[in-house]
Amino acid sequence: MALHVVILAAGKGTRMRSDRPKVLHEIAGKPMLHYVIETARALDAAQIHVVYGHGGDQVRAASAHYPVNWVEQAQQKGTGHAVQQVAPHIPDDATVLVLYGDVPLTQVQTLQSLIDAAAAGHLGLLTAILDDAGSYGRILRDADNSVVAIVEYRDATAEQRAIREINTGMLAAPAGRLKQWLSAIDADNAQGEYYLTDIIGLAAADGAEVVTSHPQHAWEGDGVNSRQDQARLERIYQGLLAEALLADGVTIADPARIDIRGSLACGQDVFIDVNTVFLGEVTLGDGVTVGPNTIIDGCRVAAGTHIRENCVLERSVIGENCTIGPFSRVRPESDLAARVHLGNFVELKKARVAEGTKINHLSYVGDAIVGRDVNIGAGTITCNYDGANKHLTEIGDDVFVGSDTQLVAPVKVGRGVTIGAGTTVTRDIPDDLLCISRVPQQHIEGWQRPRKKRR
Numbered sequence: 001m002a003l004h005v006v007i008l009a010a011g012k013g014t015r016m017r018s019d020r021p022k023v024l025h026e027i028a029g030k031p032m033l034h035y036v037i038e039t040a041r042a043l044d045a046a047q048i049h050v051v052y053g054h055g056g057d058q059v060r061a062a063s064a065h066y067p068v069n070w071v072e073q074a075q076q077k078g079t080g081h082a083v084q085q086v087a088p089h090i091p092d093d094a095t096v097l098v099l100y101g102d103v104p105l106t107q108v109q110t111l112q113s114l115i116d117a118a119a120a121g122h123l124g125l126l127t128a129i130l131d132d133a134g135s136y137g138r139i140l141r142d143a144d145n146s147v148v149a150i151v152e153y154r155d156a157t158a159e160q161r162a163i164r165e166i167n168t169g170m171l172a173a174p175a176g177r178l179k180q181w182l183s184a185i186d187a188d189n190a191q192g193e194y195y196l197t198d199i200i201g202l203a204a205a206d207g208a209e210v211v212t213s214h215p216q217h218a219w220e221g222d223g224v225n226s227r228q229d230q231a232r233l234e235r236i237y238q239g240l241l242a243e244a245l246l247a248d249g250v251t252i253a254d255p256a257r258i259d260i261r262g263s264l265a266c267g268q269d270v271f272i273d274v275n276t277v278f279l280g281e282v283t284l285g286d287g288v289t290v291g292p293n294t295i296i297d298g299c300r301v302a303a304g305t306h307i308r309e310n311c312v313l314e315r316s317v318i319g320e321n322c323t324i325g326p327f328s329r330v331r332p333e334s335d336l337a338a339r340v341h342l343g344n345f346v347e348l349k350k351a352r353v354a355e356g357t358k359i360n361h362l363s364y365v366g367d368a369i370v371g372r373d374v375n376i377g378a379g380t381i382t383c384n385y386d387g388a389n390k391h392l393t394e395i396g397d398d399v400f401v402g403s404d405t406q407l408v409a410p411v412k413v414g415r416g417v418t419i420g421a422g423t424t425v426t427r428d429i430p431d432d433l434l435c436i437s438r439v440p441q442q443h444i445e446g447w448q449r450p451r452k453k454r455r
Ligand code: UD1
Pocket: 008, 009, 010, 011, 012, 051, 073, 075, 076, 077, 078, 079, 080, 081, 082, 100, 101, 102, 135, 136, 137, 138, 150, 152, 166, 167, 168, 169, 194, 195, 196, 197, 223
């Protein structure tokens, strides 16, 4: 039976106090709606329908890479009204699963039991038992413990509010019956909205069995209505990611002080220190260590490399057994071979650096191709920008660049060249020479330093 997933994402999210539509607010650097769409895709849905309304253009633009059917709900008249908009897009013999764009962490296995109940002709409902049931809808059961209705908090009596079993909002039903129930709901309630939850009472009256299940973890049903909810869910999610890495054999100095906003794949015996942030896709090879206060964004780091404290590495490839930092910045499109050393206050940008080369102090190497076993002295700068265009600096193998050298690009330094400290290189240097452009040193005899006038 074909599965159609309906994701409700039309609401405004007033309590976020934001210009951004609520479902685009992020957990671990990814919009909440995208988690829900990806969960729906993992369920092998025949079609995923996303109900949009508030900030619809933004929501659609941010999610354009997903193959979903966008259904507009021009006015937000309630969750039941939202599902009604999708009804014409769903064949009667399908199974429908309703998810929420602001409930990002529901697991695939949890939803499978709802789908199974619906496929058997029942209404599957995901409920949870909470110590503090807050303003969730309450589940009403009869003397036989069968679900007979859901009452929204705002419409509930004091007695009903004392019920601890709540509606997570997620449900599944056979499409044909769901459509019948939906056509019978009204807006006769405290909020004047068409409640999806009213179909439960209608289904029960219709003789349908309401099959409830609970998520394995309480947070699976947690929705985000405020920044507080978002921050809490972010911590829960980061905790899960850290747990998974620990289980995989990674040492994490403090699982509460690592943030992963993307994917982090680690080899064996990786060590990650505190206050580290990983963005995009990051791979760390065997034995890699990452020092404290370091940010790694979209990099591949090969085995045995030590990234020390306070480094920022972006969209680059780092070879085996390198030493990076402290205080190194590697900007996008850099590519370091094995055994490269980068030290304090060294900035690389779009630099290809071959094996064994050392750039240890206070240098800028941008738009450059640097050979093997080169030693770049302190304060060396590639002058890659003429105010309009960027130019390439090429440095051959075994070059020794003295401290405080400027390489004015475009320029080529031949292999084996030695450059004296303080040189400004403006022309290509042939192999194996000494290049020096220093102003000759002068000694002025009897020089008198100016003195302050006495008053
Ligand atoms: C809903 C449930 C409540 C449940 C809670 C769980 C109803 C009537 N109530 O309440 O029983 O305990 O979720 O979190 O369903 N939306 C639309 N169009 C609308 C209204 C809402 O797309 O016209 C979307 C929202 O963007 C949101 C979701 O539906 O993603 C839930 O809406 P919300 O107003 O937050 O419902 P709750 O009051 O939380």
